Amino acid sequence: MSSTRTQVGIIGAGPSGLLLSQLLHLQGIDSVVLERRSADYVLGRVRAGVLEQGMVDMLREAQCADRMDKEGLVHEGFEITFGERRHRIDLKKHTGSTVMVYGQTEVTKDLMDAREKMGGTVIYDAENVAIEDLNSDTPKLTYQKDGQTHEVICDYIAGCDGFHGVSRKSMPEKLLKEHERVYPFGWLGILSETRPVSEELIYVNHWRGFALCSMRSMTRSRYYIQCAFDEDLEEWTDDRFWDELRVRLPDEAAETIEMGPSIEKSIAPLRSFVAEPMRHGRLFLAGDAAHIVPPTGAKGLNLAASDIYYLSRALIGFYKEGREDLIDSYSENCLRRVWKAERFSWWFTNIMHRFPEQSSFDRGCQIAELDYLCGSNAAQEAFAENYVGLPF
Numbered sequence: 085m086s087s088t089r090t091q092v093g094i095i096g097a098g099p100s101g102l103l104l105s106q107l108l109h110l111q112g113i114d115s116v117v118l119e120r121r122s123a124d125y126v127l128g129r130v131r132a133g134v135l136e137q138g139m140v141d142m143l144r145e146a147q148c149a150d151r152m153d154k155e156g157l158v159h160e161g162f163e164i165t166f167g168e169r170r171h172r173i174d175l176k177k178h179t180g181s182t183v184m185v186y187g188q189t190e191v192t193k194d195l196m197d198a199r200e201k202m203g204g205t206v207i208y209d210a211e212n213v214a215i216e217d218l219n220s221d222t223p224k225l226t227y228q229k230d231g232q233t234h235e236v237i238c239d240y241i242a243g244c245d246g247f248h249g250v251s252r253k254s255m256p257e258k259l260l261k262e263h264e265r266v267y268p269f270g271w272l273g274i275l276s277e278t279r280p281v282s283e284e285l286i287y288v289n290h291w292r293g294f295a296l297c298s299m300r301s302m303t304r305s306r307y308y309i310q311c312a313f314d315e316d317l318e319e320w321t322d323d324r325f326w327d328e329l330r331v332r333l334p335d336e337a338a339e340t341i342e343m344g345p346s347i348e349k350s351i352a353p354l355r356s357f358v359a360e361p362m363r364h365g366r367l368f369l370a371g372d373a374a375h376i377v378p379p380t381g382a383k384g385l386n387l388a389a390s391d392i393y394y395l396s397r398a399l400i401g402f403y404k405e406g407r408e409d410l411i412d413s414y415s416e417n418c419l420r421r422v423w424k425a426e427r428f429s430w431w432f433t434n435i436m437h438r439f440p441e442q443s444s445f446d447r448g449c450q451i452a453e454l455d456y457l458c459g460s461n462a463a464q465e466a467f468a469e470n471y472v473g474l475p476f
């Protein structure tokens with residue numbers, strides 16, 4: 085068995101793990117990232133596309149924001165439509181802030197490239213990663229690769245391994261409290277090399293179901309329609325998708341949308357999930373390993389960023405100043421912001437989607453909430469400050 089010593093062992097080479105590794109490296113702190121998949125597989129996953137200012141700032145701090153600053157699209161607002169109504173939420177007016185439209189795949193690629201350029205240790209195809217000696221001062225990660233068993237002895241372990249990872253399962257069962265809501269529908273999404281139907285995002289509440297018009301650039305569009313959670317992807321040809329999307333869009337958008345072949349098509353389930361606490365001894369949970377939000381509020385990637393903000397500061401404080409206070413307050417600091425984003429994502433999902441068991445009263449309240457939002461400056465200001473991201 086090969087044995088390596090590092091300061092921080094990181095499980096997962098998604099945005100959380102790579103961003104943490106990069107920020108620690110820039111402060112002279114050594115880490116090893118273990119990823120069970122290949123780099124190509126990680127980059128093949130199509131995920132979110134809207135970055136809060138806090139995430140943008142973190143990528144600039146991590147010295148991997150050049151391509152984002154060149155190719156990203158700064159958005160000052162977006163539209164909400166319901167019935168015949170179309171209303172623009174002016175983020176800039178209400179908050180003075182904006183969001184950056186730039187795909188998570190691109191963020192991950194920029195982080196991967198930065199890690200490689202700076203000689204980072206990111207080990208792909210690391211199988212059966214396991215956490216051992218967690219209650220000792222030198223916990224370790226073991227894994228298999230190329231038929232060999234390896235160990236990485238660490239001071240601390242960051243579980244950045246997503247919802248299905250090993251780190252949350254390594255927390256003591258009696259300590260962990262999990263909170264969950266599963267939604268009775270999913271999102272069917274496509275990516276197409278077409279001009280986006282609008283320069284800004286359009287969130288649609290339609291009686292047939294939710295729809296979203298988003299983008300990755302001005303030549304690559306990302307569209308979603310709400311679908312049954314057990315929908316069969318094989319039954320959704322491109323034509324059927326475009327027809328259903330256009331039924332749900334406002335007339336002008338339905339008439340002008342550019343359609344084309346999908347280059348990616350997938351169905352995502354919607355869930356709200358929080359695991360508490362996010363730390364046990366020398367193990368920290370970050371990102372999707374600790375929480376999941378429905379994509380409606382575009383919070384998943386951005387919550388990963390705020391976790392890594394708190395975790396990087398806690399570890400840097402420890403190694404550079406011998407501080408343990410930020411390590412001790414890590415879980416509480418993360419969860420205060422996580423729960424606010426969970427609430428916002430749950431609320432926005434509730435007012436934008438058609439629920440199978442929805443009564444006429446429920447529908448009336450949903451439309452009234454949207455009518456109030458679009459008619460009240462105060463409501464839009466509260467909405468906008470949650471959408472652009474609450475302070476870290």
Ligand code: APR
Binds near residue numbers: 099188250386
């Ligand atoms: N061993 C090693 N790696 C693992 C293991 C394991 N046992 N389990 C999972 N992984 C890897 C996954 O292959 C993935 O690359 O951990 C990584 C976790 O990455 P994400 O799931 O992207 O989670 P995170 O980095 O927290 O980013 C959150 O990603 O899933 C989206 O919507 C989510 O936008 C949010 C963002």
Ligand code: PHB
Binds near residue numbers: 306
């Ligand atoms: C996306 O572009 O994938 C996207 C944008 C906004 C959301 C969700 C997803 O709220």
